[in-house]
Amino acid sequence: MAYLGGADHVDGSWELNVLVTDLQVERTLRVLGDLHIGGVMVKLVDTLDFPMDWSDHALWWPEKNRWLKRSRSTLDQYGVQADAKLHFTPMHKNLRVQLPDLQILDNRVDFSSDVFHAVQHLCKELGIRHPEELSLMKKFDKDDLKKNIKENLNQKEKKKKGKDAKGNDSLAVNGNRTLDHNSQNSLDRLSPYNRSPKGPSPSNTLGHMPGTPGTPGSPYNTLSPNGNMSMMNGTMSPGSMYSLSFESAMESALANSPPVSTKDAFQHLNRPKSFLEKARVNYAWLDSSRSLMEQGLRDNDFTVLKYKFYNFYDLNPKYDAVRINQIYEQAKWAIISEELDCTEEEAMMFGALQVQVQLQSGSSSGHDMVDGLNTTEGGGDDIDAALSDLQETLEGSNLSSPGDITHIPELADYVKFLKPKKFTLKSYKRYWCSFRDTHVAFYRAKEEATGTPINRINFKGCEAHPDVNLQHKKYGIKLYIPGPDGMEEIWLRFETEEQYCRWMAACKLASKGKTMADSSFETEVQSLLKLLSMQKTSSAPENKVITPNNLDINPEDFIPPRHFKKVKTKQTVQRIFEAHSNVRDMGLLEAKLAYIRAWQALPEFGVSYFVIKMSNGKKEELMGIHPNKVIRMDLNSGDSIKTWRYDSLRSWHVNWEVKNVILEFEEGKVVFSSLSADCKVVHEFIGGYIFLSMRSQDKNQTLDVELFHKLTGGRL
Structure with missing residues (x-):
C-alpha cells in the first residue's frame, strides 16, 4: 500500500x-x-x-x-x-551435462544467458572448437517416445512449476535443488566412474575446470556446504587446482573416453523404433535464444550435450582431438542403438573400427592420444602431409584438377535400370547411359549414343542412397528424382565397385547442382572406394585374422542388436576380426575419422525428423531437415515425397499466431505446422544449417552470434 x-x-x-x-x-x-x-x-x-x-x-x-x-x-x-x-x-548454477560419449560433467553455467552462449562457454572449457554445431537437450524418459511427447512434457513442466511455486522442490539448503534419489543413482551408474556419496567430483564425473565459475577463488563463488571441492584422490586446495596435470587429465578423459558397456548405456540412450519416435526425440532440444531458467531448468538439473547440426567444419587432428572423439562417440552410439540403419557388412566395419580405436587407445602414450599421430617415425613433413591428406578427405581438395579446363567430364557405361512400381515384378533393363553435367541420357546400345536418347533425366536435386551388398557383389544406387508430382524413384545397378563409386560420386555432386568438373569428384570417388574396401571380408587365413593380444570382446558392445542376433556370438566375433584386418594399420584419430566418414555415408545420416501437417493437408506427414535440404516424407515408410534445397530458399519465418512455419522457395511457398515439436525448433534447424553454410574458409573467423539469432529467431 x-x-x-x-x-x-x-x-x-x-x-x-x-x-x-x-x-x-x-x-x-x-x-x-x-x-x-x-x-x-x-x-x-x-x-x-x-x-x-x-x-x-x-x-x-x-x-x-x-x-x-x-x-x-x-x-x-x-x-x-x-x-x-x-x-x-x-546467475551461475550447477548443471549436470551428459556429453556425447556418455560421461557426465558437473559444471557451473550461467542460467541467465541464452543457451547458445551457455554452450559456447561450456565448449570453451571442454576444449571443443565450433560450439555452434552443438546444443543442449532436456532429458526425458523412454516412455515419452511412445506417447505424444509434446503434451506429456508440457504436463511435467506444469507439475514442476507447481512444485517451484510451493517451494517444496525448487529451493533447498543454500538454494540448491537435489535430484530424486533413484534418478540420481540411475545417472551415476551411467558415468564410467564411481560416484562418491558426498557429491560431484572429477573422480566420478568430469569436475569443474580450473578458473571456472563455482571454483574456489572464482568471482562467482557463492555459499557451499563445506567450501571445498573434492578432486581426483581426495580434497585439493584451491592452489593445487590450477595445475597443468589436472587440465591434462581432463583433456585425456575427453579425447579418449572410458569404455561404457552397451547394457549400461542402453538404460539412458533413446532407442526410437519408428520414424514417429525419431521425430519425438527432437522435441527435447532447448531454444537457443532463451535462458536455461526460462526453459524450466534449475540448479543441479540434468541435460544432454549433443551435436545438433551435422555439418562438421574444419575437422583438424592437430587441434580437434577432443572434438573428433566426441563426434565419434555420438556416431558410435547412434549406430549401436540403431538410430540409423546399416547393412550387415557396414555393421561389421563399424565394429572393426571400434576395435581398432580401443586397441590404439590402450597402446598410445599420453602424447599420442592427444595428437592422434605416431611421431616416432618420420619428421614434421610426414605429419603435415598426413594432416593435409585427412583434411582433403574430409573437405575435398581446393585445387583444380590438372588438364584441359574446357573438357566436360562424362561417364558412359552399360547400366541396369529399373523404375519400381507396386504390384509388378522387378526386372532390370540394360541401357547404355551417358552422364554429363547433371543429366543422364539412356540409349538401347552404345552404337546409338550419337542419336536421340530414349530417355533423359536431370539428376539435379536428387537423393542418392547406396544399395550395396559386397558378399553378393551387388552394387546399386537408389535414386529419388524431383518431378512435377513429387519424387520419382529409380534404381541403377552396376557391374563393378569402381563403376559404382564413380556414378555415386557423380550423383552426389548432381544432387548439389554440381558436375564432375568439381575438384571434389575424385576425392569422393577415392573415399567411396576406401569405404568399400573396409567392408570386405579378409582373404587371410583364419589364424592370421586375430587382433593383437588375442583381444576378447563382447560383440554386443560393437554391433547393433538386430545384426548381433542373426548369428552366433563366436561367428560375429570372427567376422569383426576379419573386417579388422582391413583397418588394423590405422592410427587412433585415423580410425575415428574413418568411423565418422562411414557414418556420414549412411542414407539417413544428418536427417532430423518432425511430424508435421501441411496447411492444406489432412493427414500427418514427416518433415526431414537435412544439412542442405528439406524433405517431405511419408510418416510410415519414410519415402521421399518432395525435396527442397536451401539454395532455392528465399525466406523462412514463423507465424506465431497460428504456429505455422513458412518457407518460401523459388518454386513456391511451403506452409506447415509442427505436431511433434515446437515450431521454433523446426525453424532453428533450418536457420542453423543456413548459418553454418555461410561459414567462410577463414579459419580465424569470429562467430557471428547476432547473425545466428537473426537466422534462427523465426521473425521476418
Whole structure:
C-alpha cells in the first residue's frame, strides 16, 4: 500500500517482497515504480547483514518466468507491482551435462544467458572448437517416445512449476535443488566412474575446470556446504587446482573416453523404433535464444550435450582431438542403438573400427592420444602431409584438377535400370547411359549414343542412397528424382565397385547442382572406394585374422542388436576380426575419422525428423531437415515425397499466431505446422544449417552470434 508521509502526503511507494535464495530469507523493500533494477539490488544487499560477494546475483521473477537483468530499466518498465514475489539468486548454477560419449560433467553455467552462449562457454572449457554445431537437450524418459511427447512434457513442466511455486522442490539448503534419489543413482551408474556419496567430483564425473565459475577463488563463488571441492584422490586446495596435470587429465578423459558397456548405456540412450519416435526425440532440444531458467531448468538439473547440426567444419587432428572423439562417440552410439540403419557388412566395419580405436587407445602414450599421430617415425613433413591428406578427405581438395579446363567430364557405361512400381515384378533393363553435367541420357546400345536418347533425366536435386551388398557383389544406387508430382524413384545397378563409386560420386555432386568438373569428384570417388574396401571380408587365413593380444570382446558392445542376433556370438566375433584386418594399420584419430566418414555415408545420416501437417493437408506427414535440404516424407515408410534445397530458399519465418512455419522457395511457398515439436525448433534447424553454410574458409573467423539469432529467431 502507498506510504502516508507528513501532512497526509502519499509518495506512491509500495512494498516489494524478495527472497534471497542463498540465505533462504525474505526481505520486504519499500520501493517506487521508477526505481531501477540496479537500485533494487543495492537496496536489498544493504538490508542483508552478511558479508559476501553478490556480484553474480540477479533478480528472477518466477511467476513471469523471466530474469530482470537490465539494471537501468525500472520496475514499471518490467511491469513489477506490489503482488510480485522476486527471487535474488545466483546467475551461475550447477548443471549436470551428459556429453556425447556418455560421461557426465558437473559444471557451473550461467542460467541467465541464452543457451547458445551457455554452450559456447561450456565448449570453451571442454576444449571443443565450433560450439555452434552443438546444443543442449532436456532429458526425458523412454516412455515419452511412445506417447505424444509434446503434451506429456508440457504436463511435467506444469507439475514442476507447481512444485517451484510451493517451494517444496525448487529451493533447498543454500538454494540448491537435489535430484530424486533413484534418478540420481540411475545417472551415476551411467558415468564410467564411481560416484562418491558426498557429491560431484572429477573422480566420478568430469569436475569443474580450473578458473571456472563455482571454483574456489572464482568471482562467482557463492555459499557451499563445506567450501571445498573434492578432486581426483581426495580434497585439493584451491592452489593445487590450477595445475597443468589436472587440465591434462581432463583433456585425456575427453579425447579418449572410458569404455561404457552397451547394457549400461542402453538404460539412458533413446532407442526410437519408428520414424514417429525419431521425430519425438527432437522435441527435447532447448531454444537457443532463451535462458536455461526460462526453459524450466534449475540448479543441479540434468541435460544432454549433443551435436545438433551435422555439418562438421574444419575437422583438424592437430587441434580437434577432443572434438573428433566426441563426434565419434555420438556416431558410435547412434549406430549401436540403431538410430540409423546399416547393412550387415557396414555393421561389421563399424565394429572393426571400434576395435581398432580401443586397441590404439590402450597402446598410445599420453602424447599420442592427444595428437592422434605416431611421431616416432618420420619428421614434421610426414605429419603435415598426413594432416593435409585427412583434411582433403574430409573437405575435398581446393585445387583444380590438372588438364584441359574446357573438357566436360562424362561417364558412359552399360547400366541396369529399373523404375519400381507396386504390384509388378522387378526386372532390370540394360541401357547404355551417358552422364554429363547433371543429366543422364539412356540409349538401347552404345552404337546409338550419337542419336536421340530414349530417355533423359536431370539428376539435379536428387537423393542418392547406396544399395550395396559386397558378399553378393551387388552394387546399386537408389535414386529419388524431383518431378512435377513429387519424387520419382529409380534404381541403377552396376557391374563393378569402381563403376559404382564413380556414378555415386557423380550423383552426389548432381544432387548439389554440381558436375564432375568439381575438384571434389575424385576425392569422393577415392573415399567411396576406401569405404568399400573396409567392408570386405579378409582373404587371410583364419589364424592370421586375430587382433593383437588375442583381444576378447563382447560383440554386443560393437554391433547393433538386430545384426548381433542373426548369428552366433563366436561367428560375429570372427567376422569383426576379419573386417579388422582391413583397418588394423590405422592410427587412433585415423580410425575415428574413418568411423565418422562411414557414418556420414549412411542414407539417413544428418536427417532430423518432425511430424508435421501441411496447411492444406489432412493427414500427418514427416518433415526431414537435412544439412542442405528439406524433405517431405511419408510418416510410415519414410519415402521421399518432395525435396527442397536451401539454395532455392528465399525466406523462412514463423507465424506465431497460428504456429505455422513458412518457407518460401523459388518454386513456391511451403506452409506447415509442427505436431511433434515446437515450431521454433523446426525453424532453428533450418536457420542453423543456413548459418553454418555461410561459414567462410577463414579459419580465424569470429562467430557471428547476432547473425545466428537473426537466422534462427523465426521473425521476418
